[in-house]
Every structure is written in structure tokens, then in C-alpha cells.
Amino acid sequence: MLLTNQHPHNKSIMVSLLGMPNAGKSTLVNHLLGFDLSIVSKKPQTTRNSFHCCFNVDRTEIVLVDSPGVHKSSQEMNIRMNGEAQKASEGVDKNLILIDSKKENLIQEFDQFVSYLGKSLSDSWVIFNKSDVSQGKDFQKIYDEINAKHPFVKKYFVISAKEGENVQHLVQALCDNAESGPHYYHKGDVSNKNMRFFVTEYIREQAFRLLKEELPYELAVTIDKFIEADVSEDNPNTVLAEIHATILVNRPSQRAIVVGSKGSMIKEIGTRARKKIEAMMGGKVFLKLHVKIAPKWFRNNFVLEELGLPRVQKSRRVWRKK
Ligand SMILES: Nc1nc2c(ncn2[C@@H]2O[C@H](COP(=O)(O)OP(=O)(O)OP(=O)(O)O)[C@@H](O)[C@H]2O)c(=O)[nH]1
Numbered sequence: 115m116l117l118t119n120q121h122p123h124n125k126s127i128m129v130s131l132l133g134m135p136n137a138g139k140s141t142l143v144n145h146l147l148g149f150d151l152s153i154v155s156k157k158p159q160t161t162r163n164s165f166h167c168c169f170n171v172d173r174t175e176i177v178l179v180d181s182p183g184v185h186k187s188s189q190e191m192n193i194r195m196n197g198e199a200q201k202a203s204e205g206v207d208k209n210l211i212l213i214d215s216k217k218e219n220l221i222q223e224f225d226q227f228v229s230y231l232g233k234s235l236s237d238s239w240v241i242f243n244k245s246d247v248s249q250g251k252d253f254q255k256i257y258d259e260i261n262a263k264h265p266f267v268k269k270y271f272v273i274s275a276k277e278g279e280n281v282q283h284l285v286q287a288l289c290d291n292a293e294s295g296p297h298y299y300h301k302g303d304v305s306n307k308n309m310r311f312f313v314t315e316y317i318r319e320q321a322f323r324l325l326k327e328e329l330p331y332e333l334a335v336t337i338d339k340f341i342e343a344d345v346s347e348d349n350p351n352t353v354l355a356e357i358h359a360t361i362l363v364n365r366p367s368q369r370a371i372v373v374g375s376k377g378s379m380i381k382e383i384g385t386r387a388r389k390k391i392e393a394m395m396g397g398k399v400f401l402k403l404h405v406k407i408a409p410k411w412f413r414n415n416f417v418l419e420e421l422g423l424p425r426v427q428k429s430r431r432v433w434r435k436k
């Protein structure tokens with residue numbers, strides 16, 4: 115029997131989404147998938163891990179690799195996040211480099227991206243995003259200058275990932291560049307990360323949205339318990355999973371803010387995250403959140419490994435227990 119992912123007319127293409135923080139990479143992922151899989155916030159450095167997700171257009175499979183925005187930092191976690199972006203660019207057929215076109219100097223923005231990524235790229239397209247809020251720019255001229263300086267950039271698109279403007283042209287171009295061959299993912303599979311990963315992401319997403327200033331950057335989420343129920347009966351009230359998660363913070367004062375007055379903040383984070391998890395899992399879940407003070411967790415190799423951020427070549431210091 116011929117498997118659907120091996121049909122002779124199948125085509126596929128794998129593309130990375132790279133760029134500076136806040137350029138709109140995860141927003142584009144969600145627009146293309148048609149639902150909010152990747153977490154998005156107004157704050158930069160929302161995405162910390164690179165991961166695959168895929169969708170099909172007729173017989174063409176498009177695998178997207180979302181990645182953290184590259185930035186300059188000497189902090190171990192940020193160095194590892196940059197490493198995730200470098201990893202996202204490896205083994206793909208094309209790199210899509212997103213630029214926030216609201217920024218004043220897009221050529222400088224692109225140069226900065228190249229220097230922060232710290233790795234040479236091949237076969238890339240530049241995507242000027244946020245066209246809905248950046249009128250009056252001569253994108254052809256900007257592209258020509260970028261292309262003259264960085265010849266690995268072969269094409270440009272002007273889109274709005276949020277409003278969907280021109281995204282269809284980009285999808286068509288990706289389909290035109292896809293190669294014949296079997297699909298990487300089975301029908302129905304959306305990502306190479308599991309539900310545990312997305313649960314931590316949806317909790318962190320709400321923390322990013324609800325908490326102010328620097329606090330979201332000093333916070334991480336780990337899963338303590340994830341018990342999936344045996345859903346044999348067709349009962350809409352069945353709880354699909356019992357999830358216990360911990361929000362790690364750096365200092366005692368941060369714990370107090372995350373918990374909030376009489377537990378109001380942690381309750382709000384939990385309620386909002388649970389709704390998204392339930393929408394994703396297609397049924398009810400029980401979610402219990404704890405807050406734990408883990409001083410300097412963002413330098414601790416064991417915690418970073420658990421968060422899916424392994425050591426990279428540029429890793430600086432590794433915190434060890436004395
Ligand atoms: N107006 C407008 N806003 C956009 C557009 N695309 C993204 N945004 C907004 O830009 C902000 C950042 O979007 P993200 O998708 O989280 O950006 P990102 O590149 O994934 O950021 P990091 O994960 O931090 O690297 C959010 O507030 C989005 O709503 C767009 O096309 N137009």
C-alpha cells in the first residue's frame with residue numbers, strides 16, 4: 115500500500131524563520147498554520163527554542179522552523195538562544211529573514227542581524243514584515259542595497275504577518291521552490307515538539323503578557339507532572355490531563371509578584387494558559403501552577419538543558435553546585 119506521505123506527486127520544502135527579536139517570526143508561523151501554535155508577545159525574546167511545524171498546500175508540505183530572535187548578550191541563556199537560531203538555519207532549503215519594516219534603517223537592521231547570527235547563510239529571502247504599519251518605504255531600493263552587500267539574499271517580499279497581506283505570494287513562491295520527494299511529517303502531525311513543550315510555552319506566554327518589565331526574562335516554566343487520562347468513554351466532561359507545572363523565578367521579590375495579592379496573578383496566568391491548552395488538546399485539563407525561587411537559574415546548565423537549551427560552542431560559564 116502506498117503511504118500518503120510517499121505519494122509520487124509529493125513535494126516538500128523546509129524553511130527557517132530567522133531575524134531579530136520581535137520581527138514577527140512566530141506571528142507568521144501562526145498565520146501560515148491557521149492557529150496560534152507558537153507564542154507571541156509585544157516583548158522581544160519571546161521565543162527561546164527553535165522547533166519545526168508544518169502545513170500542506172495540496173501535495174506540497176511546508177516545514178517551518180521557528181527560532182529565537184538573534185541579539186547581542188553575554189548571558190548564557192541568550193547565547194544558547196542565539197545557538198538555537200543558528201541551528202534553525204542548518205539543513206533547511208531556504209532561510210526566510212524577517213525584518214521589522216517599522217524600524218527606521220532596514221539596511222542597518224539587516225547588517226546587525228547578520229553580525230548577531232555570527233554564521234554565514236546560503237539561499238535566503240528577506241521578508242519585510244509589518245507592511246500594515248510601515249508605509250512610504252522604497253523596498254526595492256532597500257532590497258537592492260541589501261543584496262549588493264549580502265549576495266546570499268536572492269529575493270524579497272513585503273508582507274504583514276498579522277493582517278495576512280501578501281502572505282499568499284510568499285506561500286506560492288515556497289511551493290514553486292519545493293522539491294519532489296516524500297513528506298517529512300505524517301498527516302496530522304504538526305510539530306516536532308510535544309504537548310509538554312507547548313504547555314510550558316502557553317504558561318510562559320501569559321506570564322510574558324501579564325507581567326511587566328524585566329520579570330518575564332527571569333522566569334521559566336518546567337513540567338513536574340503530566341498525567342494523560344485514558345479517554346475511552348465519549349464523555350465531554352472527562353479531564354484529558356492533569357498537569358502540574360513550576361514557574362521558576364530568580365529572586366524572592368519576583369515570587370511575590372508572580373503569585374500576586376491573594377494569589378490573583380498566578381490564578382490569572384493559570385486560567386488563561388489552561389484555556390489555550392484546552393483548545394489545543396480538545397478537552398478539559400486540570401492545571402496546577404507552583405512558583406519556585408531558583409537563583410540564577412538562567413546560568414544553570416541543568417535547568418537550561420531541561421528547557422531544551424543545550425550548551426553551544428560559545429557557551430561561557432556553567433554554574434555548578436559548590
Ligand atoms: N502591526 C503588525 N504587528 C505585527 C506583525 N507581525 C507581528 N507583529 C507584532 O509584533 C510583535 C512581535 O511578534 P512575534 O511574532 O512575537 O515576533 P518574533 O519575531 O517571533 O519575536 P521573538 O520570538 O521575540 O524573536 C507582536 O506584538 C505581534 O503582534 C505585522 O505584520 N504587523
Ligand SMILES: [Mg+2]
Binds near residue numbers: 140141153161182
Ligand atoms: Mg517568536
